[in-house]
Structures are given as C-alpha cells and as structure tokens.
Amino acid sequence: MSREKDAANYAVLFFASVSVLLLIFPASRIAHTARIAASYSLYPSMHYGARYGHFVRNVPANFVALLETDQENRALKDKVRELELRLQNASADDSENERLTGEMGLSRKLPWTGVWARAVGKTPADWYGSFYADKGSEDGVSPNDTALAMQDGRAGLVGRVFEVYPKFSKVLLLTNGSASTVCSLGPGGPDALIEGRGTRLLRMNYVPEEAAPAEGAELVTSPSGILFPRGILVGRVKKIYPRESFMNFITADVVPAVDAGAVKEIFLVKRNIPSEFSPAAQADK
Amino acid sequence: MMTILIEALIYLASGAFYWWWTQNLTFFGLAPDIIFAAALCAAILAGPVKAVAWGFFLGLYADVLGANIFGGYALTYTLMAYGVHVMKRHFDMDGAFSQLVAALSFSWLCMFFYQALNVVFSGTSPLGLKILLAEPLLNALAVPVVFQVFYRLKRRFRVL
Numbered sequence: 441m442s443r444e445k446d447a448a449n450y451a452v453l454f455f456a457s458v459s460v461l462l463l464i465f466p467a468s469r470i471a472h473t474a475r476i477a478a479s480y481s482l483y484p485s486m487h488y489g490a491r492y493g494h495f496v497r498n499v500p501a502n503f504v505a506l507l508e509t510d511q512e513n514r515a516l517k518d519k520v521r522e523l524e525l526r527l528q529n530a531s532a533d534d535s536e537n538e539r540l541t542g543e544m545g546l547s548r549k550l551p552w553t554g555v556w557a558r559a560v561g562k563t564p565a566d567w568y569g570s571f572y573a574d575k576g577s578e579d580g581v582s583p584n585d586t587a588l589a590m591q592d593g594r595a596g597l598v599g600r601v602f603e604v605y606p607k608f609s610k611v612l613l614l615t616n617g618s619a620s621t622v623c624s625l626g627p628g629g630p631d632a633l634i635e636g637r638g639t640r641l642l643r644m645n646y647v648p649e650e651a652a653p654a655e656g657a658e659l660v661t662s663p664s665g666i667l668f669p670r671g672i673l674v675g676r677v678k679k680i681y682p683r684e685s686f687m688n689f690i691t692a693d694v695v696p697a698v699d700a701g702a703v704k705e706i707f708l709v710k711r712n713i714p715s716e717f718s719p720a721a722q723a724d725k
Numbered sequence: 726m727m728t729i730l731i732e733a734l735i736y737l738a739s740g741a742f743y744w745w746w747t748q749n750l751t752f753f754g755l756a757p758d759i760i761f762a763a764a765l766c767a768a769i770l771a772g773p774v775k776a777v778a779w780g781f782f783l784g785l786y787a788d789v790l791g792a793n794i795f796g797g798y799a800l801t802y803t804l805m806a807y808g809v810h811v812m813k814r815h816f817d818m819d820g821a822f823s824q825l826v827a828a829l830s831f832s833w834l835c836m837f838f839y840q841a842l843n844v845v846f847s848g849t850s851p852l853g854l855k856i857l858l859a860e861p862l863l864n865a866l867a868v869p870v871v872f873q874v875f876y877r878l879k880r881r882f883r884v885l
Binding site for chain 1: 744747748751754755756758772773774777778780781784787788790791793794795796797799800803804806807810842846847849850851852853856860
C-alpha cells in the first residue's frame with residue numbers, strides 16, 4: 441500500500457512538473473512543434489475529406505457523377521460568394537480611397553483574393569475562442585490571413601488564421617479573449633480598440649466621449665490597422681457605458697457582425713503582412 | 726505490449742468520439758466533456774500511476790483542441806486523477822450515484838482551477854457562464870455511461 445502510495449506521489453509530481461513546464465514555456469519552439477505534431481496526428485478525420493475518391497472507387501458511375509455534381513455545385517456557390525465579395529469591395533469610396541492612397545505614394549496593397557473554407561473543428565469549451573478551417577498551406581493559406589464570413593448578405597470579420605497545417609488551419613476568433621483590432625466609428629470617424637472577451641459580445645475601448653457612437657452604429661476595420669484589410673464590418677454598438685469619473689474615455693458592448701456560433705463557411709483573405717509586423721514578431725519585441 | 730496498444734486505441738477513440746459529438750450533437754453549443762469523463766473514469770478504474778498518466782495525456786489532448794494556455798488541462802486532469810486516487814480510499818466510487826456526485830464536484834473544481842491557471846498564465850478568462858452552469862450537469866450524466874464502457878473494456882481486455 442505504501443509502495444503504491446509512493447508511486448502515485450512520484451507520478452503526480454512528474455506529470456504535474458511536465459504540465460507546469462508546458463505552461464511556463466508555451467511559446468518555446470519545442471512545445472510549439474510538439475503541439476503541431478500532436479494536433480496533426482489527432483485529427484485524422486480532417487484529411488479523409490480530401491481523399492474521398494479512395495472510398496468511392498467501387499461505386500456505380502451514376503452515383504459518382506451525382507457526387508461530382510454536388511462538388512461542382514458547392515464550387516459554384518463558393519464562386520458566387522466570392523463574386524459578391526468582389527462586388528462589395530468595388531464600391532465607389534473604396535476606389536476613391538485607393539486612388540488617393542496611390543496619389544499619396546502609399547502603396548498599401550489590400551488584396552481581397554482568397555479561398556473559401558469550411559469551419560470544421562468547433563468545440564463547446566472554446567466556442568468563442570477558435571475553430572479549424574478545412575483549408576491549409578496546400579491551398580495557399582498562411583498565418584495572419586483574414587477570416588471573413590457572410591451574414592445577412594454582408595461580409596463581416598470573423599478573426600485571423602494563427603496556425604497553418606498542410607490541409608487545415610486554425611482560426612483565432614475576434615471574440616477570443618486575446619484577440620483585438622483597431623476599428624473606425626464610421627467612415628472618417630475616430631479609431632477605437634475592439635477586444636474579444638471570450639463571450640458572444642465584444643468590448644470597445646478608448647472611445648473619446650465626444651465621439652460616442654449611437655447604439656446600433658456600425659464599426660469597420662480601420663485603415664490604420666495592419667492586420668486586417670480596411671472597411672470590413674466588425675460589428676454594431678449594442679450598449680454604451682457612461683464615462684467613469686477616473687477615465688477620459690468611454691467603453692461599449694459590441695455585437696459582432698458575424699455570429700461565431702453560426703459560422704459554417706469562411707473566406708480566408710490572402711494577406712501579405714511583412715513578417716516584422718506580424719503579431720508574433722510584435723509580441724517578441 | 727498488446728495492452729498498451731489497446732489503451733492507446735481507447736485514448737484515441739475517446740478523443741475522436743468527443744470531436745464527433747461536438748461536431749454533430751451539440752445542443753445550444755453545449756455537449757458533455759467526454760475527455761473529462763474519460764479522465765475521471767480512468768482515474769476511478771485504473772491504478773494510481775496509470776490514472777495520473779491517463780489524466781495527463783487526456784488533458785494534453787484537450788489542450789491541443791483549444792487555443793488557450795498549453796498544459797492547463799494536462800495539469801488540471803493530472804491533479805484530478807490524484808484527487809480521485811486519494812478519495813477512492815475513503816469512498817466507494819463504483820456506484821453510479823457516487824460517480825455522479827464526483828463528476829459534478831470535480832467538473833466545477835476543474836473549471837475553476839483551469840480558469841485560475843488562465844488568469845495567472847495568460848490573463849484571459851475562457852470560462853463562460855453557460856458552460857459553467859450547464860456542462861457539469863451534462864458531465865455528471867455522461868460519467869456513469871463512460872464508466873460502464875471503460876469497466877467493460879477493462880474486464881474484456883484487462884486494460885486500465
């Protein structure tokens with residue numbers, strides 16, 4: 441009995457120490473590599489989808505044709521959504537901004553080309569934190585690509601890609617407690633900081649009192665932010681809190697433009713962010 | 726050797742089943758935490774060292790699933806397995822009712838401990854009110870079922 445008790449004590453000491461080491465060095469190269477290897481190995485089902493042909497090789501040709509038609513139909517739907525996005529992007533003020541930006545010699549490239557992907561790996565424990573998309577580096581997805589989704593006929597910001605594997609990638613939602621972005625209070629309005637809280641709602645901070653938006657006002661990504669393309673709908677103001685006596689700005693609750701729980705497909709916008717501006721590089725500084 | 730292979734299969738099956746459940750059977754974004762249930766049942770059924778190892782590796786799986794601190798669930802489930810080992814000496818945990826009570830209490834304990842780890846190590850707060858209130862109840866319902874599955878596997882293959 442005593443021997444068993446000793447063994448249990450040693451085991452818990454060993455595993456607890458390993459856990460604490462993982463907690464203390466979460467960003468170390470070894471921990472990160474192990475995490476990628478583990479997640480790649482523990483998600484076999486994500487790779488089956490790409491090899492469905494192996495499973496239908498003995499199926500009658502008519503049925504295969506039906507499957508292919510379904511695949512084609514999905515591809516066409518994706519194409520329609522992509523065209524809708526491009527149409528939205530080609531609005532008059534955007535082209536005017538592009539022209540003015542060009543005249544000022546600021547060559548900021550805002551490409552809206554990308555790839556459609558499905559949200560495949562949601563877990564209730566991390567509902568507002570992250571999920572997996574079924575496209576990865578083989579489809580041109582790279583870290584910090586912007587994730588958008590359509591809701592009520594408009595594109596809204598979902599988050600950004602923060603881990604990429606060959607056939608899938610992990611998307612950090614804007615509602616995640618560690619996510620944030622700079623947004624504009626309407627065209628030409630002042631900037632404010634939108635932060636995730638790990639819940640359905642976002643928190644808007646650093647809003648000057650005199651620029652307080654009305655409830656229901658739309659917030660879009662700011663041109664001054666590097667991480668996301670400008671002009672993407674982030675959310676709508678739900679509730680404005682009065683300024684505290686010891687603060688010189690106000691805060692507000694914001695309903696995200698896209699309900700993270702309802703996202704089925706996302707559009708991963710290809711971003712070409714210089715590595716020195718990436719969040720990881722900024723964190724290292 | 727065969728036992729280790731079967732245990733590895735049970736481990737992977739637990740994770741795959743949890744993944745499938747959360748993809749297909751969530752109700753208002755809620756599902757029982759099968760990983761937690763598996764860790765608790767393994768802790769009840771297995772010897773102390775193996776129970777702690779099961780807790781650690783299942784916690785590691787849960788850490789890979791999430792985007793929060795890495796190692797948080799591993800530490801939480803490791804300590805939970807040890808706690809169950811200590812409790813087993815004083816309480817009979819083979820009955821469904823005692824498992825239900827243990828699942829409820831350990832669910833909340835683990836949630837608060839994991840929340841504290843997140844606050845300390847990353848300054849974030851991943852625990853939602855809905856999960857806090859509802860998930861322990863779902864876990865309490867799931868644990869006796871998972872226990873029966875593990876118990877039968879233990880008798881059939883002499884694992885755990």
